Amino acid sequence: MSQPRIPILDLAPEIELLWEDLNAAFQRVLRSGQFIGGPEVDAFEQEVAAYLGTTHAVGVNSGTDALVIGLRTLSIGSGDEVITTPFSFFATAESISNVGATPVFVDIDERTFNINPALIEAAITPRTKAIMPVHLYGRPCEMDAIMGIAQRHDLKVIEDCAQSFGARFQGTHTGTIGHVGAFSFFPSKNLGGFGDGGMLVTDDADVALLARKLRAHGSSKKSENEMPGYKSRLDALQAALLRVKLPYVNEWNDARRRVALTYNAALEGVPGLETPGVVDGHVFHQYTIRHRERDVLRARMADAGIGTVTYYPLPQDQMPVLRRGSVCPASARAAGEVLSLPIGSSMDDATLAQVAREILSH
Numbered sequence: 001m002s003q004p005r006i007p008i009l010d011l012a013p014e015i016e017l018l019w020e021d022l023n024a025a026f027q028r029v030l031r032s033g034q035f036i037g038g039p040e041v042d043a044f045e046q047e048v049a050a051y052l053g054t055t056h057a058v059g060v061n062s063g064t065d066a067l068v069i070g071l072r073t074l075s076i077g078s079g080d081e082v083i084t085t086p087f088s089f090f091a092t093a094e095s096i097s098n099v100g101a102t103p104v105f106v107d108i109d110e111r112t113f114n115i116n117p118a119l120i121e122a123a124i125t126p127r128t129k130a131i132m133p134v135h136l137y138g139r140p141c142e143m144d145a146i147m148g149i150a151q152r153h154d155l156k157v158i159e160d161c162a163q164s165f166g167a168r169f170q171g172t173h174t175g176t177i178g179h180v181g182a183f184s185f186f187p188s189k190n191l192g193g194f195g196d197g198g199m200l201v202t203d204d205a206d207v208a209l210l211a212r213k214l215r216a217h218g219s220s221k222k223s224e225n226e227m228p229g230y231k232s233r234l235d236a237l238q239a240a241l242l243r244v245k246l247p248y249v250n251e252w253n254d255a256r257r258r259v260a261l262t263y264n265a266a267l268e269g270v271p272g273l274e275t276p277g278v279v280d281g282h283v284f285h286q287y288t289i290r291h292r293e294r295d296v297l298r299a300r301m302a303d304a305g306i307g308t309v310t311y312y313p314l315p316q317d318q319m320p321v322l323r324r325g326s327v328c329p330a331s332a333r334a335a336g337e338v339l340s341l342p343i344g345s346s347m348d349d350a351t352l353a354q355v356a357r358e359i360l361s362h
């Protein structure tokens, strides 16, 4: 199959823009001889903590590992329940299962695609230990409501920020509102590396210390393993390359918001189509519309050489490995109608108009 003429995401322009600096960082690491952890990782952790406005940042191997290790630092395990959204990437619920706990799915609010805070309290049981909201597509969850519920019921909050680097809720960065925030540097994310990478952030010194142990086989000193942990460090090369990109992330997120506003202006009022809300602090990891004839539209877009993706065609509560009890209806409806359009920090107006024209001609 040939490449779409307008791909869903084009990483080349950002790489091209930073070509010299990325090469310099690459060579600096090659010459340093230190490839896992070390000064590049330390510096990147400090820079991310300063950027987000948090005290501790712990680099790990992936966003998935940041979630798993985050749950472990909050002492969540066998017999515990964690409330989360069904409408997310599998890693969300998978991380809960992998620490031995049970994901409990609470349906989304169809306007936001995020967990509906009004439905959370009905799902709380004596076994509930935590809430794991996901800032889907880069839109911040209603964290005031979620933190209020957590406080009233003495629950921990671990934010899945894999799609929300740089997003803010009421001015505060996602990931720094709950007890733990988990970020991914998978190449396609808003701050994307050149391989796998992730980060756990927290204001709690004990949580940070435990996360540092867990990422290194449960030890802070060689041969003194205090608990079974993981092998989940951030590579120096990823840290050095991500340090080059970090200063641009606000500019790139602003550009994504401009793309969203441009699409919205072009697509507002199209029958059968709903555009996403452009709320404060949204960083548009994805620009996602709903369409009554989604699959027909998607096929047409493919014929026209325009890449689109459905995130996510099957909600987690309907996946055979996780299915338990009833289906969340709002998530099920969304799964049948959502379509993410091409987005990136360097998309020009002509390209956006071309995508919009294709949809309008449908």
Ligand SMILES: *Cc1c(COP(=O)(O)O)cnc(C)c1O
Residues within 6 Å of the ligand: 062, 063, 064, 065, 088, 089, 091, 092, 134, 160, 162, 163, 183, 184, 185, 186, 196, 197, 198
């Ligand atoms: C990408 C993603 C993850 C996992 O991050 P990795 O770095 O790929 O492990 C978790 N949750 C959500 C919502 C994601 O989009």
